[in-house]
Amino acid sequence: MGVKISATPKEGRYLTFMYRQQIEEGRRVTTTILAKSFKVNPATVTEILQKLAEKKLVEYTRYYGAGLTERGVVKAQKLLRKHRILEVLFVKFLRYDAEKACEEASKIDYYCSEDLINAICRTYEHPNRCPCNKIIFSDPKCRGQQ
Ligand SMILES: [Zn+2]
Numbered sequence: 006m007g008v009k010i011s012a013t014p015k016e017g018r019y020l021t022f023m024y025r026q027q028i029e030e031g032r033r034v035t036t037t038i039l040a041k042s043f044k045v046n047p048a049t050v051t052e053i054l055q056k057l058a059e060k061k062l063v064e065y066t067r068y069y070g071a072g073l074t075e076r077g078v079v080k081a082q083k084l085l086r087k088h089r090i091l092e093v094l095f096v097k098f099l100r101y102d103a104e105k106a107c108e109e110a111s112k113i114d115y116y117c118s119e120d121l122i123n124a125i126c127r128t129y130e131h132p133n134r135c136p137c138n139k140i141i142f143s144d145p146k147c148r149g150q151q
């Protein structure tokens with residue numbers, strides 16, 4: 006923790022997708038699955054995975070697939086925290102439909118600062134589940150600021 010790891014918004018979406026597949030659902034992440042989910046061709050996926058591997062966020066083996074490294078896991082959890090806290094806001098405050106909240110959160114989660122996310126988190130008393138019952142990872146800084 007504490008290390009600044011930069012990933013582009015697109016790379017961030019790959020990281021969170023991989024986290025959900027690999028860690029939360031225990032499935033192997035292949036180029037084919039990524040290509041299908043992101044509606045791009047396998048060559049594009051390979052390119053992004055190679056970039057993520059250079060940043061040591063992903064371990065990528067051609068023909069086998071890809072897995073998040075420890076750094077990748079930390080980064081994905083940070084992004085998913087933002088995503089899921091935004092979902093809580095949209096559903097609880099705006100009474101927005103959970104599925105649409107997820108869609109909208111995906112468009113902006115990457116751009117929200119940790120500070121903003123923590124402010125929302127405190128407003129809702131540090132929720133640990135998002136509207137679709139996925140874990141919201143806690144941020145020690147958030148609880149420290151109370
Ligand atoms: Zn979501």
Ligand SMILES: [Zn+2]
Pocket residue numbers: 123126127130131132144147148
């Ligand atoms: Zn919190």
